[in-house]
Amino acid sequence: KAGVTQTPRYLIKTRGQQVTLSCSPISGHRSVSWYQQTPGQGLQFLFEYFSETQRNKGNFPGRFSGRQFSNSRSEMNVSTLELGDSALYLCASSLAGGVTQPQHFGDGTRLSIL
Amino acid sequence: AQKITQTQPGMFVQEKEAVTLDCTYDTSDQSYGLFWYKQPSSGEMIFLIYQGSYDEQNATEGRYSLNFQKARKSANLVISASQLGDSAMYFCAMRESRGANSKLTFGKGITLSVRP
Numbered sequence A: 001k002a003g004v005t006q007t008p009r010y011l012i013k014t015r016g017q018q019v020t021l022s023c024s025p026i027s028g029h030r031s032v033s034w035y036q037q038t039p040g041q042g043l044q045f046l047f048e049y050f051s052e053t054q055r056n057k058g059n060f061p062g063r064f065s066g067r068q069f070s071n072s073r074s075e076m077n078v079s080t081l082e083l084g085d086s087a088l089y090l091c092a093s094s095l096a097g098g099v100t101q102p103q104h105f106g107d108g109t110r111l112s113i114l
Numbered sequence B: 001a002q003k004i005t006q007t008q009p010g011m012f013v014q015e016k017e018a019v020t021l022d023c024t025y026d027t028s029d030q031s032y033g034l035f036w037y038k039q040p041s042s043g044e045m046i047f048l049i050y051q052g053s054y055d056e057q058n059a060t061e062g063r064y065s066l067n068f069q070k071a072r073k074s075a076n077l078v079i080s081a082s083q084l085g086d087s088a089m090y091f092c093a094m095r096e097s098r099g100a101n102s103k104l105t106f107g108k109g110i111t112l113s114v115r116p
Helices: none
Strands: A005-007 A010-013 A019-024 A031-038 A042-050 A053-057 A064-068 A074-078 A087-094 A109-113 B010-014 B019-021 B032-039 B046-052 B064-069 B074-079 B088-096 B104-106 B110-115
Touching: A005 A087, A010 A019, A019 A087, A019 A109, A031 A074, A042 A064, A042 A074, A042 B104, A053 A064, A074 A087, B010 B019, B019 B110, B032 B064, B032 B074, B046 B064, B046 B074, B074 B088
Parallel strands: A010 A109, B010 B110
Antiparallel strands: A005 A019, A019 A074, A031 A042, A031 A087, A042 A053, A064 A074, A087 A109, B019 B074, B032 B046, B032 B088, B064 B074, B088 B104, B088 B110
16 A cells, blocks of 8 residues: 655745645545644644545644645645745555544655755 | 643663653643644654543554553653664644644653664
């Protein structure tokens, strides 16, 4: 069974640009969550999608947005990039996102802002 | 208040020995799940083990076991027979059941180094 696939693996952007990251969950998984990981803040929850609906959202500015498609694939968009957006962005999927279900992570997209 | 606390900044263990990584959590929910993840230097997050709040027995998964003490709100990970490949960051995480809190919250992680 294929794991969670994130593309691209690495990305370099400049301030003010926008970026779209993609995540394909494990087949059959309908919940997709996104996290930002930085050395200073650790792992922070961005948002969770289930059946194309945003179910939960973390404490991030509106520049961070996401969506989920009918095949459960998800995209995350960051507009007007800032230096502080440099981070490892991790996507995780689970069957339905309940408290008993482990989330399985992709390898992440490492975003660098110049 | 922090939901997940991992206070050990770095741990060292000799190969083939056992090691315990500490995790305490804070919740008023009755229903919640506790998870441990491993993150090697390459960056991927690997799910290791899960413990449900209603589970009466401690979870085990191969060389990993979870020492769950509900009254103390602790969920320590025990790795037996450490291997060099166990060197990584280890994260404890919790998912509560209620509405806005129903997301996976991570601790700051513990670095484990296995010495040959």
